[in-house]
Amino acid sequence: MLRVVSRRLVQLVITLIALMTLVFFWLRSLPGGPVDALLGERATPQTRETLTRALGYDQPIWVQYSRFLKNVVTGNFGNSIRTGEPVADVISRSFPATIELAVAAMIIAVGLGIPLGYLAARHRGRLLDNVTIIVTLIGISIPIFFLGYLLKDWLTQDIHFFPPSGRISTGTDNTDVTGFFVLDGLLTRELDASADALWHLVLPAITLATIPLAIIVRITRASVLDVLDEDYIRTADAKGLRNTTIRKRHVLRNALLPVVTTVGLQTGALLAGAVLTEKVYNWGGLGTLITDSISGGRDYPVLQALILLAAAVFIVVNLLVDLSYAFIDPRVRVQ
Amino acid sequence: AESDRGEDDEAATSGTFIFAGAGDPKNFDPIFNDDGESFRPIRQIYDTLVTHKPGTADLEGGLAESWTNDPTGKIWTFTLRQGVKFHDGTALDAAAVCANFDRWYNMKGEAAQSQMIYYTDIFGGFAGSPDALYDNCKAQDASTAVLTLKKYKGAFPGAFALTAFSIASPAAMKQYDADTVTQNGDSFSYSTFANEHPTGTGAFTYGGWDKATGEITLNKNPDYWGDKAKVDKMIIKIIKDENTRKQELRAGTVQAIDFPAPADRKALADEGYEVLERPAFNILYLGINQKNNPKLKDLRVRQAIAYALNREQLVQTKGPGGSVVADQFLPSSVLGYAPDVQKYEYSVDKAKQLLSEAGATGLTLNFYYPTEVSRPYMPNPQEIFTVLANDLQAAGIKVNGVPRPWNGGFKDDVQQFGKQDLHILGWTGDYNDPGNFVGTFFGRPKVEFGDDALTEMFTAITKADATVDQAAKKTAFEQVNRDLAAKWLPAVPIWHAPPAIVTTKNVEGLVPSPLTAEEFNTVSITK
Amino acid sequence: MALLDVRDLSVVFQRKGATPFTAVDGVSFTVEPGQTVGLVGESGCGKSVTSLAIMGLLPRRGNTVTGEVRFDDTDLLTLRPQELRDRRGQDIGMIFQDPLSSLNPVIPLGLQVAEVLERHQGRSRQTALREAGVLLDAVGIPDPARRLKEFPHQLSGGMRQRALIAIALACKPRLLIADEPTTALDVTIQAQILTLLKDLVDQSGTALVMITHDLGVVAGLCDTVNVLYAGKVVERAGRHDLFADPRHPYTHGLLQSVPRLDADRGGRLHQIRGSVSDNIPWSEGCAFAPRCDRVVDDCIGETVPLEPAARGGALRCTNPVPQEVPA
Amino acid sequence: MTRPGGITTLADHKRRRIDELTARTSEGGGVSLIRDAGRRLLRDPAAIVGAVIILLFLIIAIFAPLVAPHDPVQRFPELTKDLTVDSVPGASAGHPLGSDPLGRDFASRMIYGARQTLFVGVLATLIGLLFGVLLGAIAGAVGGWVDVLIMRITDVMLALPSLLLAITLVALASESTQWTVIIAVAVVNVPIFARLLRGSMLAQRESDHVLAARALGVRRRHIVTRHMLPNSLTAVIVQATLTFAVAILDAAALSFLGLGDPDINRAEWGLMLGVDGVRYFEVRPELAYFPALAIILVALGFTLLGESMREALDPKNRR
Amino acid sequence: MSDALVEIDDLKVHFPIKSGLLFDRTVGHVYAVDGVSLKVRRGETYGLVGESGCGKSTLGRGLLRLVEPTSGTITFDGTDVRSLKGEEMRLFRRRIQMVFQDPLASLDPRQSVESLLVEGLKAHGLHKDKAAMRTRLRSTLDSVGLPASALNRYPHEFSGGQRQRIGIARALVLGPELIVADEPVSALDVSIQAQVVNLLGDLQDSLGLTYLVIAHDLAVVRHISDTIGVMYLGSLVEEADGDQLYERPLHPYTRALLSAVPIPDPQVEDRRERILLVGDLPSPAAPPSGCRFRTRCPWSQSRCVEERPELRVFDDSGQRVACHFAEEILDGSLRMHEVRAEIVRPGQDTPPEIGAGLIPT
Ligand SMILES: Nc1ncnc2c1ncn2[C@@H]1O[C@H](COP(=O)(O)OP(=O)(O)OP(=O)(O)O)[C@@H](O)[C@H]1O
């Protein structure tokens, strides 16, 4: 197990270094670049020149690279071009927002997906199963930003049921502790702030959950069907075990294995989906940060850090998945 | 901390005014900023020496009750308002004003200097630079500040009203290290003054910026020298998506939104929202680069392009409400506007005729247009391009559209490398001065229009700009505008498109400013 | 009275769009307490389906089971699922062919044994686990205390099969059904398992239904042998009779076609023509007819009945192999 | 095929009866596995629905110029005459679905949209497939450090979630065009295909039939191209079918983010939905509904077909 | 001895066990075949038996160099097979062919029978003369008892026995001298087994083939083999003429094996005495020291721990055995004793590594 973890970590570091180098040189080779992004439309050639010198872009590329590397190694990703804040601050502010959203979505997807998938499998070929299959197929096929858009239009405009955007009502005096608004409210006993944040979370989380939900339902269904066909289920039946015991102890645990992997892989989809969902719901998370960093003036330092972060999150989550896999499946516990 | 949910409900009716802005500010040190989203809160926190009459671009006294200019145009004397206090309690006096001018001039470090866009533009340069306009500033007495420049500049006194030149508390700047701008990676860190303790004399004091929720809080300054704010608190909520701004307005969670989508204006008005149109103070033009395609050097060809454009229809179909066709590069409210310039009425026949006269039939032009951007004067560049390109095609000019991202190439390609034959771009005026419009575009050789062309135009504009006498200046610029339209035609003006603010019915006293420089102390919220 | 009395058991698989397929076609046999009965036949002849039908373990849908399975004089086929569950594992144990896939890979061995005890004997987890240790020891798994916490993949094939036997025997069932319990194992391990089974059956008096395709296995273990072909019993006899004197041409051919270790070497083996799928529906006569050397006109046209044989047992053949005259 | 030919004791009609009954349907068939799977596919309603949807759109796409009433980029003066910034012309004579905000026939744009959208999806998938298969085949066939290197590269590529990678690529491309989008979406798929193919090639390499071919002395090149590749490709083809759907959705998402093809003259559903559809949603929701529905349908079609293919090819489901 | 078609000398096939953080290092070996020497005479059938995982298949594959042997020599008809390079080796393959256990898995599911057969011919340039090729295909099919109509059908359309015939035909079509048959009948139904066994015999008679038959079913092996080698954990423990082996098994493992094979005769079964082995085959990655069999051997002595017995010629019958105490056991002077079962971890069927998809090994 330890070997797998360390192997993954080494892999993580190498991947990150490779990504970093790639992104660095790529960015430097582009026209425009930070100078342009920093200067508004009122820039004059002088200011441009001053800025180029100030940023050290007149120096050879390898000097810039070594400086960049040195910074990164010391955990300094520079400042955001757009806001002038240290990138670490920008990201650590957006990160909890996205995590909050992603976790909520994952809770919905997993909490709903596994039971639904299980039910569909048990009702194989019957109405419930067919309906589930069709709905999940549509769930996979619908552009999620459009779904978000529709939900928002239906539930926040015609009937003011949910708030249209944001993470919390404007002007709510909530105290930042962790950056997870729902959690913060609970920690500081500002329960109504917590409730308010939760209320804001509903629609975005549902939107973001659609695709993972659909996929988890399908995987669970397929996996349960596979497991139901397994010899050991027949053995369990032959033991005369109660149906509930068989389901809980024998079917579910085995059926969960592929589901766990899927959940891990869905983190990627979740991050990507967050970009779209956050844009629709003005959710100030990493997704918004990415779009802002691209279209609102190419904010390269933030972009670089985001790319690394996304990769790191993805790899770490999958490492966690591997570990949980090992937890569920003893065959994987190596030595 | 206890919950303030209750306050939320009250907010709509009493103390708090929530305004949805469209983007993040950079920081709150006026001199380091150059964009509207930063200026919006800055304008509430600070005052300038000279300011604009609400709803116009006309000047009136700000921190300076009055000002005079000597005949050479180099010496400006400001008579300051009495009893004005900065938010930190220190008094605003001539010394404080001069401290600001000195601070700007003596700013150290390329990092900081590179961020002072307006200063470089207006004041030419810093201590030690031969182009520097600033000479000195003396506190004649507590309420009289005398600013001496090295030479006359037409931008003044309008430029004194620029939000970038707001007067900040020297004590606070000192305390919070305002001048420290450090470079870190590809960008800069600003001081705590700029980020956490902006201190001016404005109607609101800075209450904090919650970046996680995108809310900037401004509190009423009870000691304000002018009309005290009618609300206790103002929140600028940053919502980048125009659609979401509209939805929040409808949900009643904000009371005013900036920059509604052009398509939504009518619907919102019909629903009973107040659509406040700002008087037009911007210009969208179709730039022509004469360098790459020699045919464009021929005035007839440029005129043909002007004739080919159905600007009336463009305004009708794509122009935000209240937009008008532009026949010259400045709006009618600006000095030097000439009502009698040559107008190019839409005529495909004329365009074709001119083209064939110039032997330029079958012309193919590279038309650059920006993507990933929306500007007040250009809400949807792609659509505008499509319509313009269509018109040009109809006149027999082949158009090769080149979309480039605004920040990732468009500005470079157009303004630095001049790759285009045609492009669309525009400008929002900073102050009421013709030089701020035509001077910026055509006052000197620019890659954007093919640099070596039209020396005659440069000298004419430079001369007009240097004219001290206002009447003479007016005539000079009127002539410039007439010539621009008839003789030079370096670009085709398209429209003046005023951006709007939409508020709920119960918001009163919001006066839209042509410069998008609204002051919110006048805003009140009724039941 | 027989412990298990299977009467006219038929299983028809009906899949959407496919013609119904009769996998088991009126199989009848009885098992007396303490007796070992063999079901032999080639792949696909319906052995497993028979055993699953007895246990009520066939897939819930897509098949019809008819006939009677009387265990202790109650028809298992008519029991409600819950009642059947009470019997399975308690009264009837079952061992399957593939010991790896028949054990749940993610549950410790101990629990897999203990849960039967918990279920049927109302033991607490603690006691059940202790007893599970004893059981593992009884089936010859070394160091049982440690094994309890281990997982199936940590054991070798033989050990897994022992564990399965321990599970099946946990509640001391009166009937044990073993579906090819040694097919996946090596000969030396097979010998171990067979010896183990034999000993257990001998000691506990459990009746055993042994399903296999290996005639050799049957020869050493069973009291009575049923030979299945295409879903029907074609011959039933005591093991001595069957091996010494097979009457059905299929049984006969089968016995002749396997090389025997103790026989003389070389020469051609007797071979049965065609393959298992070359048969005709029983309704059309003898399914084996197309491959049969002794086929006569009477074999085709009408169903051949299973008739009692003179020496006990039964035979389904119009033209049986002539009885050998005892020397 | 040993027949009861040697039996002499049997009457002729009885023997014929036996022949009749034992004659298996596949006799003399020559049905390849693919054909067999195809047959199963044809019996699967989901596959048929999927295939019909795709075929329909494909026909529309191919014959767009014949089907569409107008040129998709032509602006109609009579429609734009009364157009204002907050209106979109509704249905009128000759324009069954009205026009878009620029006065272009919407029905024609929808029809040409099929062409563009499928073009983007198909091309992105094919490019991804091509490079993925190339890389995967090289890794799987050559092995050794080449394999390690290729796999490490795909690791890096896989470390970024698909849409994020696409976004990054588009953001990093100095200019965005239709090709940027296609390539970005394609690149995302490269490591997926590469890994899939490599994995299955490695499995093939150990398989008995490849071993048999080696034992026959078949040339290595031949083994790779005739045995390993074809047998590995099914999985890849299934994946590719499913990828079409994802590619179309990703392209639409890029358009929505403003990172897609910036040429709004191009009639492409994702662009139509992401730009006009959202912008004019309140004025004319059809501008969003039609492209969205079209995207959903096409994605659905590919997903249905892909999943059915996967099922049909699954050896578990073979009789 | 010149009558040996194949001579294997001290053949070793070790599979490295790899593991590592980024690039794999070898952390151990699976000693799949660990020093086997044997001779197969021209025209005879050499049978190889042993428990699952003892290295039979690996030996067969090593012989064909389908896996590269670690050391040892293979001489085929005077040619040093291991020294053949690239194209030489490829062309040489024509002389040794292989038949596999799982007839379906060993036939490419995408190819018709014809292309399966032609492939080998093409590889050796024998397809040039179309007519000759046709006759060759026909006659080969005929010799394995398949109709010519089988040519354009696909493997999955055949029954198990027929598939195995196709596999044999594929090997035969090249006219090999040696056929290595790896468990050619174990996957087949009992009634079909006989057909294939007979077919192999017939083909040998008519074509003068030499076989190396690998199987775990001792009865089958004995039926068809002239010489039988018994393998245990990577090495040959005994080798003898078939009858001789049955009459007089020398090695304790052979004895146990023989006694374990069930015989379809109740009379015999009831009377048989069994030597029951305890435990399972140890993992070939960590074979016991000394005699590989000692952990399960009821006759094992302390010498067995230290010294690995050589495969030695026992007497003039040519029987070879690798046991220190073969004589003592045979004459009964050494008594059986109790053996404690040792738990054996399932050997190399290593569990799928975590994230096997992401980390190739
Ligand atoms: N669930 C099922 N649905 C349809 N047909 C089935 C099902 N289970 C078994 N069959 C068919 O029933 C027939 C008898 O199968 P069964 O498993 O009883 O054979 P068997 O004698 O146990 O063979 P083996 O020795 O291979 O285990 C086979 O032809 C099989 O294909």
Ligand SMILES: Nc1ncnc2c1ncn2[C@@H]1O[C@H](COP(=O)(O)OP(=O)(O)OP(=O)(O)O)[C@@H](O)[C@H]1O
């Ligand atoms: N490519 C390989 N890599 C690593 N180990 C291998 C490889 N091939 C075989 N082995 C291992 O070598 C040992 C011998 O395998 P081999 O297949 O030769 O056994 P066998 O006697 O043929 O067994 P069976 O009767 O099950 O076919 C086994 O432990 C196996 O796991």
Ligand SMILES: [Mg+2]
């Ligand atoms: Mg079975």
Ligand SMILES: [Mg+2]
């Ligand atoms: Mg083998």
Ligand code: NI
């Ligand atoms: Ni509070």
